[in-house]
Amino acid sequence: MSYDVYAYGPPDANGHSPELFDAPLGSGTALGHHWAAPARELGLPFLSRVAGDELLIAHDDLLDLTAELDRLEAHWAETIPDKSRVDYDVNGRRLPVPYLIDLLHRAQLFRAAIRIAEITGGHVHIF
Secondary structure: OEEEEEEEOOOOOOOOOOEEEEEEEEEHHHHHHHHHHHHHHHOOOOHHHOOOOOEEEOHHHHHHHHHHHHHHHHHHHHHOOOOOEEEEEEOOEEEEEEHHHHHHHHHHHHHHHHHHHHHHOOEEEEO
16 A cells, blocks of 8 residues: 545635645555654654554644654654665666655655645645
8 A cells, every 4th residue: 555645725615625735655664664663763643643544634733743754854864774775667667766865755745745735724634
């Protein structure tokens, strides 16, 4: 199973929140191992649940979520081995990418969703 992060705007008169952004975060295994497990060790309540069924972060909690992401990225920078790689398949070519770079890229996608939700008065949903 893979997870995506979504940014939704505020609900309209009918209670429907429009989807404004969608980006991949990674597989359940990757999120469990490199996001949720270290987040639990660091005491980060939102990110420790990122690999569960679903995670909904209300607008009022987005600043706290950003602070958690800052701490998790710092943890990755200290703990992910330099030689650790993940393979990408690009047009049939196997390209190894440093795992830290992959994680930071996905964190930037997460930050984009957070920022869109902040600006619009919406929320972030991961599933």
